[in-house]
Amino acid sequence: MSDRPAETTDILAQGTFDLLHPGHHHYLREAATMGDRLHVIVARGENVSHKEPPILPGSQRREMVGALEPVDEVHLGHPEDIFVPVERIDPDVLVLGYDQHHDEESIAAALTDRGIDCTVRRASACDPDYDGAVLSTGEIIDRILAERR
Template identity: 60%
Template sequence: MTRVVAQGTFDLLHPGHVHYLREAAAMGDELIVIVARRANVDHKEKPICPATQRRDVVDALEPVDRAVLGHESDIFVPIEELRPDVIALGHDQHHDEEAITDELERREIQCELRRASGCEPGEDELYSSRLIVGEILDRRG
C-alpha cells in the first residue's frame, strides 16, 4: 500500500485545494493530510479558522482518508510518525524541495517528493484564500 501525505493550511477551502488533494490521492492508495497549526504558518497571513475546524473540514473531503493536525513546533514529527511513501506538494506551495529532502535524509525517512499540477480558475472563481478574503473585504467592507 502506498501512503501519501499532503499538507497545508486549508483556511477557507476552495476548488484549488480540492484539485491538490485529488491529485495527491491519485499518487497512492491512502491519503493522509496534515493541517498546519497556526503557529507554523509563517509564509503568509495566519489562518482565520482554528486548526481543529480546518482539520475537520479537510477530513470530510472525499479524496482524504484521514486528516491530522501538524505538530506545534516541529513540522517533521508527523512525517516521522506516518512514514509516507510519497509527500505531495501543492503546485504553488512555498517549500524548498532540497531542504525537505535533506531533512528527510537526516531523519532517515525514505519517501518521494512529488508536486501536484496547478489548475486555472474559471471566470469569477477564486482559488486563493487570500483572494477570497480580499473579495469579502471589497464587497462587505
C-alpha cells in the same frame, strides 16, 4: 519502519487549508491518485510564518479537510516540530501543493536527515472548469472585505 502492508502506498499532503477553495480540492484529488491512502497534515496556526495566519482554528480546518472525499486520514500538525507527524505517518510520497513555498530539494534533504525514505513530488496547477474561480485564501478574504465593507 512502518507496520503497514508493503503493497500499500501512503501519500502525504500538507498545508494550511484556511477557507477551502477549488485549488485545495484539486491538490488533494491529485495527491490521492499517487497512491493508495492519502494522509493530510493541517498546519497549526502558530507554525504558519510565510503568510498571514489562518482565520479559522486548526480543529475546524482539520474537520473540513477530513470531510473531503479524497482524504483517508487527517492530522493536525505538531506545535513545535513539523516533521513529527511526517515521521509517524512514514509516507512513501510527500506531495507539495502547486504554489506552496517549500523547495522540493530542501524538503527531500530534511526528510533524509530524519530517516524518512520518501519521494517528494509537486502537484499541478488547478485549472478550474469555470470562470471566476478564486484559488487563493488571501484573494477570498480580499474579495469579502471589498464586497462587504
